[in-house]
Structures are given as C-alpha cells and as structure tokens.
Amino acid sequence: MSESELLTGEPLVLDLVNTRPVEGGCRKDLLVTPEQLAAWLALQAHRLPEGLAEEMPDEADLAPVRAVRQDSETAVRALLDGEAPPMGALRRLTEAQRAAPPVRALHWDGATVTADERREGPLGVRIAALLAEAAADLLTDPVSLGRLKQCEADACVMLFLPAHPRRRWCSPTRCGNRARVARYYERHRAEG
Numbered sequence: 001m002s003e004s005e006l007l008t009g010e011p012l013v014l015d016l017v018n019t020r021p022v023e024g025g026c027r028k029d030l031l032v033t034p035e036q037l038a039a040w041l042a043l044q045a046h047r048l049p050e051g052l053a054e055e056m057p058d059e060a061d062l063a064p065v066r067a068v069r070q071d072s073e074t075a076v077r078a079l080l081d082g083e084a085p086p087m088g089a090l091r092r093l094t095e096a097q098r099a100a101p102p103v104r105a106l107h108w109d110g111a112t113v114t115a116d117e118r119r120e121g122p123l124g125v126r127i128a129a130l131l132a133e134a135a136a137d138l139l140t141d142p143v144s145l146g147r148l149k150q151c152e153a154d155a156c157v158m159l160f161l162p163a164h165p166r167r168r169w170c171s172p173t174r175c176g177n178r179a180r181v182a183r184y185y186e187r188h189r190a191e192g
Contacts, residue, residue: 006030006040007158007170011144012047012134014159016065017073018170022155031066034058041127048130049117061124068096068128072135076159079145090139096132100125151175 007018019030019040031037034057045053071092075085100119107114119126138144144161151158152168153175160170169175 006043007160007174008043010160011138012044013072013131013138014076014161015044016069016131016134017076018158019069020073020157022157025155027157029066031062031069034061037062037065049119052127052130055123057123057127060122061127064096064099064124064128065131068093068131068135071096072131072138075135075139076148079139080148080150080159085139093132093135093139096125096128097136098129100129102129102133 006015007021008015010018020027021030022028031040037057038053041048041053041057071089074089075093078085078089100121102117102119104115105118107116119129121129147161147165149160149162149167150156151160151170153170156170156175158170158175160167
C-alpha cells in the first residue's frame with residue numbers, strides 16, 4: 001500500500017472508510033494483510049494512543065478492524081443519502097466499543113497520581129474499539145455530518161469533510177486534476 005493510494009487527514013473513521021477506493025471500476029481493499037494494516041496504523045500514529053502503531057498486527061486483527069470499517073461506511077453513507085443508518089450497523093459499532101473499553105490506569109509517579117488510558121485484549125479488538133469510538137464521534141456530530149461529502153469525481157467513493165464549502169474532490173491532485181483534464185479534453189473535442 002502506498003501513501004498515494006490513501007486519502008488521509010480526514011477524521012480517523014473517514015480515513016478508515018477511505019481504505020476502500022475504486023480502482024479500475026472496482027473497490028480495492030487496502031487493508032488485506034497485517035502489513036497493510038500496520039502501514040495504515042503508522043500513518044495514523046499521531047492520532048492513536050502511544051505505542052499502538054508500533055504493535056505488529058496479525059491475520060486475526062484484520063477482521064474486527066474491517067468489520068468496523070464496513071459498519072462505519074454503511075452508517076455514514078445512509079446518512080449521506082438522507083436515510084436512517086441500519087440499526088445492525090449501529091449495534092455492531094457499539095459492541096465493538098464494548099469489546100475493549102478504555103480504562104484509565106492509575107499510577108504513582110513519586111509525586112502525583114497519573115492516569116493513562118488503556119484498552120485490554122487482542123490488538124485488532126483494541127483498534128476496532130478505538131475506531132468504533134471515532135465512528136460514534138462522527139455519527140453524533142451534526143455539524144460534521146452536515147458538511148460531509150463524497151468526492152464528485154466519476155467513480156470515486158472517497159468521503160471527506162471539506163474545509164472550504166466549495167471543495168468538490170477528495171484530493172486536488174488525485175481527482176481534481178483528473179476532472180480538470182477531462183473538462184479540458186471535452187471542451188477541445190467539442191471545438192474541433
């Protein structure tokens with residue numbers, strides 16, 4: 001998985017959903033192997049609990065993360081279409097959070113009590129819980145949901161929260177350039 005294939009910088013759960021872009025007319029899954037998941041976690045390390053991105057996922061860690069991705073996408077796309085998200089997707093996102101709830105572990109550092117938030121369980125379950133929590137944050141934020149867009153480029157399925165209301169593409173270099181080139185080609189084809 002190369003960074004050029006990924007759209008990052010959106011809310012964490014949208015970055016997760018965007019790991020299934022369209023390529024050659026078909027959806028491509030960028031989280032098929034533990035190595036791909038590790039690479040995605042490394043790109044997201046600044047938004048994850050300390051040390052989580054350094055742990056190496058295994059094959060069993062993929063299923064819970066991909067399940068949260070599917071349920072998050074299902075819920076978000078339903079809301080984009082003006083429909084209620086399926087209750088099953090919402091229930092599964094809640095269950096994913098419950099599978100590894102955050103616990104504030106208390107420590108004495110010699111002068112004060114400190115607390116570190118931790119989750120227990122297999123790595124994939126902990127990651128899925130964190131991502132399901134990010135999905136809950138997005139799904140319950142009416143301001144973000146009101147701004148949420150799907151890229152307007154043909155065959156692109158990427159989702160984003162535009163910083164500017166006139167933004168139309170997931171990426172100015174990926175889809176924006178393609179759309180501009182296509183418009184240029186159409187104008188010149190019609191003229192000539």
